[in-house]
Amino acid sequence: MAAIKLAEGIYSVGVFNPNLRLFDIVMPTEYGTSYNAYLVKGEKTALIETVHLDFFDQYLANIKEVTPLEEIDYLIMNHNEPDHSGSVAKLMELIPNLKVVASQAGSLYLKNITNNKSLAVTVVKDGESIDLGGKTLSFINAPFLHWPDSMFTYVPENEALFSCDFLGSHYCETTMLDTSILPRYKAAYDSAMLGYYTAIFGPFKPYVLKGLEKLKDLSLAFVATSHGPVLTKEGFLPEVMEKYRVWSTSAVRETKQIPLFYCSAYGNTAQLAEAIASGIRETLPDAEVACYDLTEQNMGEMGALLNASDAFLVGSPTLNRDAVPPVWMLLAHIDAINIAKRPAALFGSYGWSGEACKNLRARLEGLKVNVYAEDFRVTFVPSEEELANAKAFGAAFAATLA
Numbered sequence: 001m002a003a004i005k006l007a008e009g010i011y012s013v014g015v016f017n018p019n020l021r022l023f024d025i026v027m028p029t030e031y032g033t034s035y036n037a038y039l040v041k042g043e044k045t046a047l048i049e050t051v052h053l054d055f056f057d058q059y060l061a062n063i064k065e066v067t068p069l070e071e072i073d074y075l076i077m078n079h080n081e082p083d084h085s086g087s088v089a090k091l092m093e094l095i096p097n098l099k100v101v102a103s104q105a106g107s108l109y110l111k112n113i114t115n116n117k118s119l120a121v122t123v124v125k126d127g128e129s130i131d132l133g134g135k136t137l138s139f140i141n142a143p144f145l146h147w148p149d150s151m152f153t154y155v156p157e158n159e160a161l162f163s164c165d166f167l168g169s170h171y172c173e174t175t176m177l178d179t180s181i182l183p184r185y186k187a188a189y190d191s192a193m194l195g196y197y198t199a200i201f202g203p204f205k206p207y208v209l210k211g212l213e214k215l216k217d218l219s220l221a222f223v224a225t226s227h228g229p230v231l232t233k234e235g236f237l238p239e240v241m242e243k244y245r246v247w248s249t250s251a252v253r254e255t256k257q258i259p260l261f262y263c264s265a266y267g268n269t270a271q272l273a274e275a276i277a278s279g280i281r282e283t284l285p286d287a288e289v290a291c292y293d294l295t296e297q298n299m300g301e302m303g304a305l306l307n308a309s310d311a312f313l314v315g316s317p318t319l320n321r322d323a324v325p326p327v328w329m330l331l332a333h334i335d336a337i338n339i340a341k342r343p344a345a346l347f348g349s350y351g352w353s354g355e356a357c358k359n360l361r362a363r364l365e366g367l368k369v370n371v372y373a374e375d376f377r378v379t380f381v382p383s384e385e386e387l388a389n390a391k392a393f394g395a396a397f398a399a400t401l402a
């Protein structure tokens with residue numbers, strides 16, 4: 001890859017990784033990715049972000065196509081996740097006088113990322129700017145988009161916004177321009193962009209809306225993100241911003257959603273689930289109450305249902321002194337950032353020691369979920385009386401939600 005001129009005095013100097021199939025251990029990247037970095041040249045020169053350390057040599061070669069290293073004055077770090085900050089220490093060995101610029105939180109993270117406690121970082125606040133001579137770098141705080149340190153950098157002379165991960169995508173487009181994406185690849189881009197939004201910004205919806213609000217009055221010719229193609233005014237930019245707005249605005253729901261998730265080897269916990277559900281339905285007839293056997297379901301979809309619920313219940317038999325793996329897998333999908341105070345209840349059948357509910361409770365309480373005081377447990381096969389009690393348990397739990 002080579003450097004790409006995006007506008008007068010603005011160059012892309014990042015690198016492509018088209019073969020990446022899994023990002024940060026957890027995110028599938030069907031269309032690869034790019035680690036974007038940019039160079040802004042006025043009388044002085046600023047680099048915007050570095051790249052993943054594995055790609056340092058290519059990054060350096062790209063920069064040198066545009067400018068000699070010794071002419072770079074600033075390194076702007078909009079966000080310090082390792083895929084953007086991984087090469088800071090190495091770059092500073094080559095440019096010792098480089099002025100590193102970050103938010104207050106970013107300045108602290110950078111010291112630990114570079115393991116250089118005396119690293120001098122120029123801290124910029126919301127609304128402050130740096131004059132490069134012919135180009136201005138204006139800084140906009142954008143906390144939790146998607147780390148506490150995040151900020152945007154705006155260059156008014158080009159109406160260019162450097163938004164770091166905001167509006168980005170894991171989609172390797174080697175021209176760096178959204179306008180080069182052929183119509184037949186648009187669906188692929190859309191799915192990559194949605195996947196990226198869901199994984200990175202889904203937990204931070206109120207902050208997404210605040211971020212969009214801050215951009216509302218800016219003239220934007222293009223937004224240079226840190227992954228995927230640059231979004232242009234005539235390309236996908238208006239559409240992607242609108243999608244972020246829609247996806248981040250909570251739908252007003254008429255009915256409560258109360259899913260019950262369970263596993264059951266011999267049908268005992270399953271019977272409890274149905275009985276508890278009938279008790280909930282009796283108390284809250286308008287609520288959407290459905291039982292999901294986790295062994296038959298897509299775990300990602302189950303996690304999404306749980307995260308969108310008004311309250312939820314989890315049932316597991318005890319096998320070998322614990323809840324069973326699919327139930328733990330469900331809890332691994334919890335949106336830990338937004339789940340606090342959500343009402344939940346636990347149930348399950350067991351044979352002799354019955355640890356499942358206790359262990360699940362520990363996990364949920366650790367996430368600050370509001371777990372109903374009692375668990376509903378039976379030994380082995382539930383009797384008619386126990387099923388009636390399960391129904392009453394459901395009704396009592398539902399009464400706390402009314």
Ligand SMILES: Cc1cc2nc3c(=O)[nH]c(=O)nc-3n(C[C@H](O)[C@H](O)[C@H](O)COP(=O)(O)O)c2cc1C
Nearest residue numbers: 264265266267268269317320321350351352353354
């Ligand atoms: C492999 C296996 C291990 C078990 N281990 C425990 C255990 O450690 N403690 C316990 O209380 N019950 C244990 N049980 C008993 C089950 O919890 C009990 O059969 C329960 O009713 C199963 O509920 P289900 O039909 O919903 O799966 C075990 C059962 C199996 C099959």
